[in-house]
Amino acid sequence: MDILMLSDVYFPRVNGVSTSIRTYAKALVALGHRVTLVAPDYGEAFDRHATEFGEGFELVRLPARQIFFDPEDRLIRASAMRGTVRELAQRDWDVVHVHTPFRAHQIGVRVGERCNVPVVETCHTHFEEYAAHYLPWFPAGLLRALARGATRRLCHAVDHLIVPTAEMEQVLRGYGVATPSTVLPTGIDLAEFAGGDGDAFRSKHGIRQERPVLATVSRLAVEKNIEFLLRVVQRLVAEFPALLFVIAGEGPDAARLHALCIELGLEAHVRFFGNLDRRGELLDCYRAADAFVFASATETQGLVLIEALALGVPVVSTAILGTATVLRGSHGAVTAPMDEAVFAGTVAQVLRDPQLRHSLAQAGPMDARAWSNDVLIGRVVDLYAGARPAGPLHPAGAGQ
Structure with a gap:
């Protein structure tokens, strides 16, 4: 399979999402699949200390800027998106796998639409719980409501969701998310x-x-x-x-x-x-x-x-x-x-x-x-293969 992964975070930014993506990509390559990962460029100012992981998969870095309330992270520049979508849409993919809900999500959904391939998204983060910590000046109740609404819209723009635990799947169902989902933890090597x-x-x-x-x-x-x-x-x-x-x-x-x-x-x-x-x-x-x-x-x-x-x-x-x-x-x-x-x-x-x-x-x-990745990665491949729904792949305007 030719698999396109996209994320708004990856090494040298160290966190669980970066680790999870690397684990997925390495395991898929080991099984003979081809993986391309699109992620932000963190620039020379970030302490890279030789943490540019490739290990058999293609790594595409996009121009990005700092986020004022979270300087560790980067936001892919809007100016890079149109050309990136055009270039990626010229390639043959079997599945698009999105790992984060920001610019990577937008690019992934648009490429999925143009290539007419299924888009899978992993819900790595419970944003309702995170948002108040990063925007403390915002009314907490309103912020939670906005986070829930945004989560619903993002989830409904893709064909299938990967949810690490049943507890998180219940959270999404409580939001009113109707997108098909599979509980599939990230394994470790x-x-x-x-x-x-x-x-x-x-x-x-x-x-x-x-x-x-x-x-x-x-x-x-x-x-x-x-x-x-x-x-x-x-x-x-x-x-x-x-x-x-x-x-x-x-x-x-x-x-x-x-x-x-x-x-x-x-x-x-x-x-x-x-x-x-x-x-x-x-x-x-x-x-x-x-x-x-x-x-x-x-x-x-x-x-x-x-x-x-x-x-x-x-x-x-x-x-x-x-x-x-x-x-x-x-x-x-x-x-x-x-x-x-x-x-x-x-x-x-x-x-x-x-x-x-x-x-x-x-x-x-x-x-x-x-939790061994050897046990879980086969389920990921099966999910990719079965992610295409019976009806139209993508709702009109889903990637906007």
Whole structure:
């Protein structure tokens, strides 16, 4: 198959969507399919640090500009769209797969119309929950209504939706979205999460081997709820005075979180490591932890949970929306409610009990096998092949 993918975000921008797209594309290429990915050009000002992933698929970068309220991201320039649609429409595609709902969506829908091929879109993000964090000056109720309406329009412009979890599918049905959908999680390449040297990470960064360590891997953004985890750590320090909380990731909330650490008196207990190499030191970071902690309430899936499980790191997490699906029936994780005292008590139980940590660590890789991309990618190919509806492919004006 010739597959066109489009996204408003991709490496060197590090987040779950970039990871998911790369996983999809690599796996499809490995099966013999041809993949072209269209994504923004982040420019030389962005710290690229050799993160231009190609790995067998064609990568087309489009001119883009910064977004004033989210400087990490880029918006593909409108001036680039018309020529791009014209050029892409001259090629033969079997399916168009859109991963984000902005300019990439517009380009993808228009190419699908011109080529008369099905357009599939993955709902990676629960925008109703995200919007208030990025536009705090906007009335919250109105913003939620606008996000729901925009989501309905976007979903109705495509032929089929991929939804990572049943919980997210229910959200869309609650909005009135009638587009056919398939619950299909993003898998991970388990071969990439079979190593890691926690002792080496501790040694490199001067962390004593006996020191209790918690870790999280996350974009530093308000919706990721890292403030909650910092307050949990503050509660734990009384019982575990040597406790260290390791945070891997970057994002717009970094300055506020650094300041909050000082306010909470946690300077000696929290270390920020930024974005780490996914093929090296990030694995070491995971493995250095006695437990991986996570408390985002907005995830449509939560790939980092699967990564931690695959590496045999005990997980303590809330179970909300997508994370509820990932952790349902898990034997490598313990779930806790969004309550600082209860969550802290759950983490303390894991830190106190070596046998519990051992049993969670042993079970994690078995849990992760259910999320292997080798298991899931065949369903993606079948979905592509069956995405063409019985009636007209695209509503008139859907791409406008």
